[in-house]
Amino acid sequence: MVELITEYGPMVLSGLGLTVALSLAAVALAVLFGIMGAALRLSSNPVSRGIGRSYTTLVRGIPDLVLMLLVFFGGQTLLNNLGNATGRWRYLEISPFMAGSITIGFIFGAYMTETFRGAFLSIPVGQIEAAKAIGMTPRQYMARIVWPQIVPLALPSFTNNWLVLLKTTALASILGLHDIMYNAHQAGRTSQEPFLFLLMAFFIYLGLTLVSDMALRALGRRYALR
Template identity: 50%
Template structure:
């Protein structure tokens, strides 16, 4: 029997990997938009805080952040609970993994969205404000639809890297695809076959993502290239 029947278990882990990736993407997009807004704010404190966030996060390896935020966070919770005489809750690996990966890639999304917003003609946003639109309405009606086209190339790259970075959650005990693969490898003693299957699944996910993102990019570019000719 192929992989001694562990293939369904690995596929189950792959489903969890996709859940982690999707949830992390949502967190990273929210943080990225906030970071981009901070970087373009008039307040020097907001600009510096966003700059510090993107610089520090991108300068530290992802695995180090995973250990710092998971184990360090648990220690902080334990200390606070002990100080107030309460029982310390255990950090959920799923939540910890999603928040950590989202936190990391929020820094990359910050630069992606900042560059995309700056690519939108400033005059259009000023025209919306002059028309009486609120800043929030200007963003959603004028800025956001146009910035998508400029953000997609970098966004696509960030998503592909994020998907592969989900393998890190196995080190904090989450039963993702890599965790299941490690278990299968230890029992079957077929590490090459096990990890080739995992590599094929990751390749399938990234390939489907590339096709979908290219189609999305083409859709948002419709009529733009012709007008630029």
């Protein structure tokens, strides 16, 4: 067993950087989609609110893996058909990393939408009304009053979303992305010890989630002291 880990362990660990990069890219997109989704849900325009609700409903109704495969295969076909029709480009390829980050970001953007919307609704309306009364522009009171309060209010839910997102990146291995899960599967097949390397992947993901949880809890305590 030690010999196998010594021989194939570095192969599994080589996917760690890609997993972390995919997670960071996906969470950045998720925050972006979440902010836009929350703005739509909080809009006074019924059409905008309907678009926001449709977004969150769509994500809840489609399995993550199905959506990822649709983006990877269907999105590539759609883009190339569009390029052929317009003559703007000949061939575009969606990489597994791009498909994974876009899909996971889109999925968790819906959960971030509810996170940011709930945090915004927790802010007393009187504070915003007072900011308007003293002549603050929307940009000013968002930056000085709303956003500093949204961060600590949203952080517990954001932490849960991040931890789930981190584990969801394992789905990208089915697209051929050489992340932890893909490399663990390949090491298991080559060594004929799949359980050993799946267990190794288990502990790597567990370590990532524990470190992330401690870091975000520390960030939450820092905001709580302000």
